[in-house]
Amino acid sequence: MKITTLPLDSFNSLEVGARRYFVLQNGAKPVIAPSECPHRGGPLNLGRRAACSAKLVCPWHDNAYPIHSIERNALPAIRRGDHISFVTANEDIRVWTEMLPVNQHKSDCEDEQ
Amino acid sequence: MSSISTLLDHRTSPDPVQHEQAFSQFASHPLFDQPQSFYCDSPYVRPVRPQDLHQLDFDRVLTQSELNQPSHLMGQRLLLNIYEQDLVFLPQQGKLVLPEFNAFYDEELRRAGAMIRPELERHVFGWLDDAVSISGNWDVDTFKAYADEVLDKIAHTPSSLVDNIRNSRDPANAARFFLIQCAGDFLSEASAMARNVLGNFGPAQSELFKILIDEYGYGVPQKKHSVIFESLLTQCGLNPAVHHYWQFYTATSLALTNYFHYVSANHRHLFRYLGALFYTEASLALVTRGQAEAMRIAFGDSVDTLYFDEHAHIDVHHGKMAFEQLIRPVVAQYGKQVLPDIIRGFEEFRLLQDVADAELFAHIAWHDELAGWQPQPLPAQPANAPSHTFHECRDDLSVTHVHGATELFVVDKGTLKLVCSPFTQLDLGAGQHVVIPRGMLHGSVITAEHCSYTVTSLEQAA
Numbered sequence: 095m096k097i098t099t100l101p102l103d104s105f106n107s108l109e110v111g112a113r114r115y116f117v118l119q120n121g122a123k124p125v126i127a128p129s130e131c132p133h134r135g136g137p138l139n140l141g142r143r144a145a146c147s148a149k150l151v152c153p154w155h156d157n158a159y160p161i162h163s164i165e166r167n168a169l170p171a172i173r174r175g176d177h178i179s180f181v182t183a184n185e186d187i188r189v190w191t192e193m194l195p196v197n198q199h200k201s202d203c204e205d206e207q
Numbered sequence: 208m209s210s211i212s213t214l215l216d217h218r219t220s221p222d223p224v225q226h227e228q229a230f231s232q233f234a235s236h237p238l239f240d241q242p243q244s245f246y247c248d249s250p251y252v253r254p255v256r257p258q259d260l261h262q263l264d265f266d267r268v269l270t271q272s273e274l275n276q277p278s279h280l281m282g283q284r285l286l287l288n289i290y291e292q293d294l295v296f297l298p299q300q301g302k303l304v305l306p307e308f309n310a311f312y313d314e315e316l317r318r319a320g321a322m323i324r325p326e327l328e329r330h331v332f333g334w335l336d337d338a339v340s341i342s343g344n345w346d347v348d349t350f351k352a353y354a355d356e357v358l359d360k361i362a363h364t365p366s367s368l369v370d371n372i373r374n375s376r377d378p379a380n381a382a383r384f385f386l387i388q389c390a391g392d393f394l395s396e397a398s399a400m401a402r403n404v405l406g407n408f409g410p411a412q413s414e415l416f417k418i419l420i421d422e423y424g425y426g427v428p429q430k431k432h433s434v435i436f437e438s439l440l441t442q443c444g445l446n447p448a449v450h451h452y453w454q455f456y457t458a459t460s461l462a463l464t465n466y467f468h469y470v471s472a473n474h475r476h477l478f479r480y481l482g483a484l485f486y487t488e489a490s491l492a493l494v495t496r497g498q499a500e501a502m503r504i505a506f507g508d509s510v511d512t513l514y515f516d517e518h519a520h521i522d523v524h525h526g527k528m529a530f531e532q533l534i535r536p537v538v539a540q541y542g543k544q545v546l547p548d549i550i551r552g553f554e555e556f557r558l559l560q561d562v563a564d565a566e567l568f569a570h571i572a573w574h575d576e577l578a579g580w581q582p583q584p585l586p587a588q589p590a591n592a593p594s595h596t597f598h599e600c601r602d603d604l605s606v607t608h609v610h611g612a613t614e615l616f617v618v619d620k621g622t623l624k625l626v627c628s629p630f631t632q633l634d635l636g637a638g639q640h641v642v643i644p645r646g647m648l649h650g651s652v653i654t655a656e657h658c659s660y661t662v663t664s665l666e667q668a669a
């Protein structure tokens with residue numbers, strides 16, 4: 095296994111082996127969540143928030159996933175101050191030096207549930 | 208969900224008047240009020256400076272950058288007094304003053320302490336919620352891989368304690384100041400652990416009990432870790448009585464002891480406790496080598512480093528037991544749901560240890576600076592800086608404290624002794640001054656019939 099530590103403000107997406115992840119803010123807690131929608135592989139990183147930000151809606155087919163269920167497949171991570179460490183298998187890790195598009199807009203609580 | 212936010216959610220707002228009364232009742236108790244000396248001869252005498260209470264706000268959560276503020280020191284002192292009412296202390300050298308004993312364990316005092324405890328815990332430990340967060344799909348093996356990496360780094364990083372003591376102007380006194388920081392915890396070592404061994408939680412309970420037995424020396428006083436530490440203190444020219452140096456504990460040293468009480472006094476935090484226990488046992492196995500070396504640098508090769516050598520040995524076992532016999536089986540039985548709190552405890556205690564080390568080293572550096580003190584012309588003062596003049600009489604003693612801003616301390620008349628550690632004391636006369644950096648522990652005692660001094664903030668008011 096491999097531990098990687100990065101400054102939180104230095105990236106918002108990465109690739110581990112063939113899987114892509116993006117940084118999803120769950121309240122104060124950053125989650126390194128899989129970018130691929132479990133339905134047809136849509137870009138969850140571009141999804142919008144719904145249900146007071148408790149859900150993420152995939153832009154392709156409007157499936158809404160509770161953030162806590164997305165987190166179940168997220169990389170095991172610890173944020174310590176402004177750094178985050180995560181554990182992966184011994185696969186190649188690619189971190190984009192440029193911030194990739196991620197939709198982090200919070201939703202109003204009047205949204206459709 | 209984090210425990211602090213849970214506390215917040217369920218915080219029953221106590222009657223504010225009653226609450227304030229409980230604060231002043233506890234803090235102003237004669238045992239915690241004005242002492243005769245900078246050294247505490249009784250295990251029940253633990254001054255907290257109740258006169259500062261009205262300036263401090265415990266109703267908010269400190270941030271990590273505010274740990275050098277006066278309310279952090281007072282909050283930690285109060286908390287240790289509250290937690291330690293659950294422990295048994297009897298003087299080992301001095302006489303037992305029965306009224307002090309009765310007063311320390313008094314029911315009314317305990318009730319007042321119990322009332323203010325949650326607010327104090329939130330005030331001094333709430334920042335950890337902001338500092339650390341755990342996310343994603345952890346299992347016990349990913350946690351092990353993470354912990355191994357952290358511990359490996361510690362094993363391969365040169366000891367900063369060794370560097371700080373070696374490079375100090377006075378390695379022996381720097382080492383003594385380090386030992387004083389340990390004394391608050393080590394002289395009643397593993398007391399918080401004992402809070403966790405009662406009840407019924409299966410085989411893990413018996414594992415924890417075995418660790419406790421090692422800490423307590425298998426019923427043989429000379430093997431008890433606290434007793435081994437007492438003889439180290441004596442050897443290094445320090446007084447081994449419990450809390451003799453109470454006034455010289457830094458706030459973040461107190462935080463290390465208090466954190467273990469905090470997560471052990473309320474068993475809702477049991478899983479955080481397990482993580483913190485794993486970190487402390489596994490890391491002590493590594494850092495005690497450096498601590499033994501620091502003792503030899505300070506006191507020569509003849510110093511008996513048994514206390515640290517014992518831990519370099521037994522904590523290899525304790526670290527392994529904490530992980531393999533406590534954490535792994537507990538996660539196997541109760542599921543991954545308990546892992547976030549375990550990891551959080553590991554990371555929180557690691558952070559607290561780093562913060563305490565930094566505060567210790569900052570104090571050693573300041574003591575070194577003061578050792579070279581010479582009368583100097585007054586530095587420039589910011590325009591309309593707030594200043595206060597105090598008039599005191601011979602032997603008036605100001606219990607050690609810290610200031611939230613860097614201050615200029617000028618003696619106007621008479622003489623006094625500025626006490627920054629048992630080994631760093633300055634005799635100052637009229638016209639002499641010293642700059643006291645924010646967060647640096649100090650007290651004073653008047654050495655003339657009358658003395659006045661003026662304290663001016665050197666930080667621009669916001």
Ligand SMILES: [Fe+2]
Pocket residue numbers: 396422432518
């Ligand atoms: Fe020990």
Ligand SMILES: [Fe+2]
Pocket residue numbers: 422488521522525
């Ligand atoms: Fe131990």
Ligand SMILES: [Fe+2]
Pocket residue numbers: 608610649
């Ligand atoms: Fe002061």
